[in-house]
Amino acid sequence: MGSVVDAANKEINGTASGKKPTVIFVLGGPGSGKGTQCAYIVEHYGYTHLSAGDLLRAEIKSGSENGTMIQNMIKEGKIVPSEVTIKLLQTAIQDNGNDKFLIDGFPRNEENRAAFEKVTGIEPKFVLFFDCPEEEMERRLLGRNQGREDDNIETIRKRFKVFLESSLPVIQYYEARGKVRKIHAAKPIEEVFQEVKAVFSPEAEKVEA
């Protein structure tokens, strides 16, 4: 069990170490490979992976009062109000002993971005952007077979539209601030990870610092 000091640190800074957590936003279109690459990064670099989509799906399963609203939004490929998603992310960060996180699929729009910064005071260390052509993403999503209610062609088209109209501007916002690390994501999984590794190598991390 954590001490009183740990609890106070979590309240103020979000982690038991008393420091603000290190956060990397992992962005890219639906099916660009964010979750797949995050699993490798966790294994090699000790980050904790928080997928906003996974947290929202878990909230539906938990029977929460927001469950039906979230389910409807996901079926339509729409973006859930920031207050709901940020609360889930904050709780996940505070409940975790780690102090470095990959936040996958968030921020998805300008509202997500501005609200997260305002509520948590956290700026991402950098943004990992998986750049992949739509036809390759569509092929991957239709072949994913994980029983996701949004992996059907009708919802996929809506998700692509939301990505172009609402999520790309967030990537452009960080690009203008020199924070985007772009990965060419249309290659085989291992080759994509070679590019990712170059971003996370100790030399690259020193340059970021």
Ligand SMILES: Nc1ncnc2c1ncn2[C@@H]1O[C@H](COP(=O)(O)OP(=O)(O)OP(=O)(O)O)[C@@H](O)[C@H]1O
């Ligand atoms: N480089 C790759 N080449 C071929 N298939 C891939 C590659 N990366 C991931 N996949 C496959 O594509 C599908 C989508 O990958 P993943 O779930 O990682 O994407 P995502 O960006 O997290 O998608 P979403 O935004 O829908 O959560 C999965 O079935 C995965 O195994």
Ligand SMILES: Nc1ccn([C@@H]2O[C@H](COP(=O)(O)O)[C@@H](O)[C@H]2O)c(=O)n1
């Ligand atoms: N910040 C976010 C992230 C996700 N959603 C909703 O979840 C769906 C699935 O997200 P994935 O990252 O797992 O593909 C997404 O289409 C949104 O409906 C959200 O609202 N806000």
Ligand SMILES: [Mg+2]
């Ligand atoms: Mg994913």
